[in-house]
Amino acid sequence: MSVVLSLKGKKVAVRMKAVSMAADAGEADRKGRKASKETRRQQLIEATIDSLAKRGYSETTLADVADGAGLSRGIVNFHFESKEKLLIATLQAMADEYAAHWQAALDKAGPSAATRLWSLVAADFDRKICTKRKLAAWCAFWGEAKSRPTYQALCGARDVTYHELFVSLCAELKAEGSYAYDAEVTALALSALMEGLWWRLMTGDGFSREKAHGAAIEYLVAVFPRHMSHDGPK
Amino acid sequence: MSVVLSLKGKKVAVRMKAVSMAADAGEADRKGRKASKETRRQQLIEATIDSLAKRGYSETTLADVADGAGLSRGIVNFHFESKEKLLIATLQAMADEYAAHWQAALDKAGPSAATRLWSLVAADFDRKICTKRKLAAWCAFWGEAKSRPTYQALCGARDVTYHELFVSLCAELKAEGSYAYDAEVTALALSALMEGLWWRLMTGDGFSREKAHGAAIEYLVAVFPRHMSHDGPK
DNA sequence: ATATATTGAATGAGTATTCAGCAAGTATCT
DNA sequence: AGATACTTGCTGAATACTCATTCAATATAT
Structure with a gap:
């Protein structure tokens, strides 16, 4: 005893x-x-x-x-x-946190399309969201998502709203700056780019949040030269 | 009996x-x-x-x-x-196929940096490589890769050579066309963009190979306007 | 005192791995 | 050619193991 x-x-x-x-x-x-x-x-x-x-x-x-x-x-x-429900709750929690952070970035930003887009991009590479730990967890779910509708819904719920706002912001900028590109395609490329950079962050070693953010900014500047500079929206 | x-x-x-x-x-x-x-x-x-x-x-x-x-x-x-060895052999086979396809695209392309880059981008969205079935399998491995050095090595072996060539091609274009961007960052964004597009292809429903390829092309045109048009390298 | 949270050993389902045996092929001998 | 031993790919039942789940017992709060 x-x-x-x-x-x-x-x-x-x-x-x-x-x-x-x-x-x-x-x-x-x-x-x-x-x-x-x-x-x-x-x-x-x-x-x-x-x-x-x-x-x-x-x-x-x-x-x-x-x-x-x-x-x-x-x-x-x-x-x-059950284990399944724990995992779903975990994914839900991460999705909620992400959405809240995203909304906060939107609220903080000014009213112009350029400011909002800039702020959203910055939010994705914010130190609070963009931890190696959390990215790795996202990654784990994503890897299983294609064969699990529940995960896919939770991972993707975000994408829909997110992407729609991206499209409308790009469209706005296009109208203002008379760019040649199709807004839909530009928005798609932007969000794919950001997902790809997230991916790199998970995997790569000598690759920092700042560098990833820099690459995203470079895209913004390249595509919207009349609205964006390397230091922020004009 | x-x-x-x-x-x-x-x-x-x-x-x-x-x-x-x-x-x-x-x-x-x-x-x-x-x-x-x-x-x-x-x-x-x-x-x-x-x-x-x-x-x-x-x-x-x-x-x-x-x-x-x-x-x-x-x-x-x-x-x-063992199961482990089967999975490793599978990943190896996919990596080999990818590398061969990639090399073939390089060999077929002309000598100029613009042609080679264009060809490499096209190769990634080729019907032979870019199947839903194969993308899904890649995805499955990627999801586990972060916690498995063996997978990471096999998924990443490609990335190193790949990325180095991208950087040098971007640097070449930059020198020829006197673009302002940093070649390293541009190459990084390009490969991240392509990974992100692959990702989307796995997941998304109403999203085709052609559309993904189009988005990648749009990036090339935006960043290297003096070398690329929507219909091919100039 | 009752309700509630927590424990940890027991259970059982699922699955990788093993292996003795079988059958299709191949070589050797008569 | 036919018979014989030998090799090799393959099978599937038995084994061993991992892990989610259950639940009776216990500890803690109100």
């Missing part, structure tokens, strides 16, 4: 460490047992993102998530109900 | 069908038993690509591959040695 107890003590100590590393995003981080349902869920979601980033989709196990969160094995099925 | 035989007969019939659908890439397609080792390996690789495209990485099982190839369950471990 005493052996069991000392083992338990050890385990608890290990867990404390894991918890503090993984996610003390806690508002009311009531220690040990009682954390609010919502806090626990977020903690587990954070641990899931960690695991996805570290081990990839196919190697992410509930055991790893639980360990990462410093909790016991059965915990996920208690708070979510 | 007779029951066993008739069952066998049925199974063989089913298999024949599967084989003819999946891959009769056979040179010396010696029927039934004796297909050369190499032929069998390729057949299994094709079935693996099918499975990856249809079910995604995490849901691809050896049973599914074997069924797809119309062969028995133990077959993969006989010809490859």
Whole structure:
């Protein structure tokens, strides 16, 4: 019995460490047992993102998530109900965060099309969104998305609105600056470019957020020379 | 005994069908038993690509591959040695095919930087390379690549040579046409754009190879107006 | 005292891997 | 040519293992 107890003590100590590393995003981080349902869920979601980033989709196990969160094995099925639902909630959370950040960038920007476009592009390479950890998690989902309608919907929900705004902004700039290009194609290229740069960021080593942002800006300047300079919208 | 035989007969019939659908890439397609080792390996690789495209990485099982190839369950471990090695061989095969296609495009192109760049861009959206099936398989590997050095090496081997050539071609054009842009950044944006377009092709529905190619061309025209037109290099 | 969160061992489903046996081909001998 | 042993591709049932899920017991909060 005493052996069991000392083992338990050890385990608890290990867990404390894991918890503090993984996610003390806690508002009311009531220690040990009682954390609010919502806090626990977020903690587990954070641990899931960690695991996805570290081990990839196919190697992410509930055991790893639980360990990462410093909790016991059965915990996920208690708070979510299945692995599938945990993953969907995780993707949902990331999509929500992305959308909020995107909306904030839009609100902060001025009214002109050039300012808004500039701001949206900048938002995508913002330090808050554009973490290696999060990009890796996105990547893990994307890799599975083609064969999973649910993931595809969540990954793509964003794309639709996003792309539509891009198209209308490009159209506006085209009208103002009488550029020759087709707005739809230009917008498509822009969002493809940004996705490709994200991709590079995940993979590449000597490749920074700033460099990626720079490449996106170069595109803006090349396509909308009468509206954009390297230092910002004119 | 007779029951066993008739069952066998049925199974063989089913298999024949599967084989003819999946891959009769056979040179010396010696029927039934004796297909050369190499032929069998390729057949299994094709079935693996099918499975990856249809079910995604995490849901691809050896049973599914074997069924797809119309062969028995133990077959993969006989010809490859493990699932891991089959997947690596598959990725290798795709990378080889891509590289060969790319080299061919380079050889066919004229000597000028503009022609070569144009040809390389076209090659990426060629009907032979740019199949939904293959893109989906690439995608499956990419999703896992970040957490698997072996995959990353195979996916990325291409990128290094590829990107270096892009940079030098862009630098050449820059020198000829006295463009303002930094060649490295321009090349980076171009390859990111193309990766992003590939990505879109995998995912999107109402999005064709031609449209993607068009968007890439639009970028070339925008950045190198003195070298490129919508109909080809000047 | 009751409700609620948490644990961790047990369960079971799915799947990679193994391997003994079978059958199609090939070589050798008579 | 026919019979014989030998090689090699292939099969599929048995094995071993990983992991999601369950649940009775326990700890903690109100």
